[in-house]
Amino acid sequence: MRRARLSTIAIFAAATAASVTATPAAALERNPVIFVHGWNGSASNWNEMIADFKAAGYTDGELNAWNYNTAQSNKTTAEQLAAVVDDTLARTGASEVDIVTHSMGGLNSRCYLKFLSGTGEVDDWVSLAGPNHGTTSAHGCLDISCVEMRPGSDFLTTLNDGDESPGTTNYGTWWSTCDETIDPDDSTVVAGARNTQTGCITHLGFLTDDGVSQEVRAFVG
Template identity: 35%
Template sequence: MLPRTPWTKRVVRALSVLALTAAATLAPTAAAQADTAPSRGWNDFSCKPSAAHPRPVVLVHGTLGNSIDNWLGLAPYLVERGYCVFSLDYGQLPNVPFFHGLGPIDKSAEQLSAYVDRVLAATGAPEADLVGHSQGGMMPRYYLKFLGGAAKVNALVGIAPDNHGTTLSGLTKLLPYFPGAKDLLTSATPGLTDQMAGSPFMTKLNEGGDTVPGVRYTVIATKYDEVVTPYQSGWLTGPNVTNVLLQDRCALDLSEHVAIGTVDRIVFHEVDNALDPAHATATTCASVFD
């Protein structure tokens, strides 16, 4: 973990404020939504993958997200297109409900490993595909690299992932706009400090190469990302890697870090393409109507 300098504390708290504020405004709470998801075919453990979409899709939320609120847009979108879709909570801290992804990232990867095993056992599929937002697009790489996940995963799609950490440039300037919010969470959140550029976790994750054999990687980033800074930190290098800048698909798309992973249907179309490249169609500004 990084030293708790005043600068580090300010940065960590700034990330907490931004993500917490976004999560709180996205949708009703997870408690209110949890019972509705299975009825729509999402988190339905009786779902059996079809010949068209033979692998279940596991959605991995971002920092301060949860298994429901983060995916109220993308999960139904994929279900409507015939995928078996699942999502998990990870990185929970004691006495912090709804806002997850705050625990040590290596332990969060262990939770993902157990959840993928559960999904594969239920569906009978030999492999899954993973789609994650922010930390959820980066954390699975630890599972793939160190916990045997490469044998169980076909593809990883990261939406605004912080694959090489983040500088959080200028983010502390947001704090004055949210009175009292900085006291909601403390800096004792390893899931945040692990994501700092140059942290011991990031060093371990990326030494020896970004990717592992046998897995396809897609990164979707936005140049307006104010959390993963610079946004190029999300890019991966290696075989079977596709890096996509959202504005290269639609220059008019102004989505920032939260919107790109939660409400942007142009991104949803690109995710569908990454999951089913054999039937991919061009992603353009018009994909918002797809």
């Protein structure tokens, strides 16, 4: 579904367009994948996983690690992500994208899916170590995005009200009892998703774990 974007979002999309490589639709063998990092992270967090995807046959034009301001509200980030998805679809000629997220990236991308008609544009969605039902560690920072990550926040109450996995999008989560950042550990679990408890993996370890990377590729492939 296409929607008119606010002018500020259009400007943002234009500024980030250079990070998305145009690829003719005929050359795409799979959905383009957009990687969304977590709080205080960056696109470089995905370097190792993207290398794994390329080794498995993905092309540069099928992969986009996106940078955003993690201090802003997840609602704002969701609007910006919607513009990035639309731009990716327009540039590649694809009909859908897959979204792979780490930590807080799961929240803003779920906000996009649930409230900005993203389920019509996203085939597969992945949350690695996401605070989908809040984490007590978010009390340690003061950004609005951190406030939104706290258990019982207005943002999370609204996000998790009703269907947690709406639409025809395939939802998958991965979580670990060794995650020192997500508390409670199973906060990542989303009702209606394929929820996978891994072995002992740290919060940042989800970004570099070979087993998780392989499972994610199989999920979105």
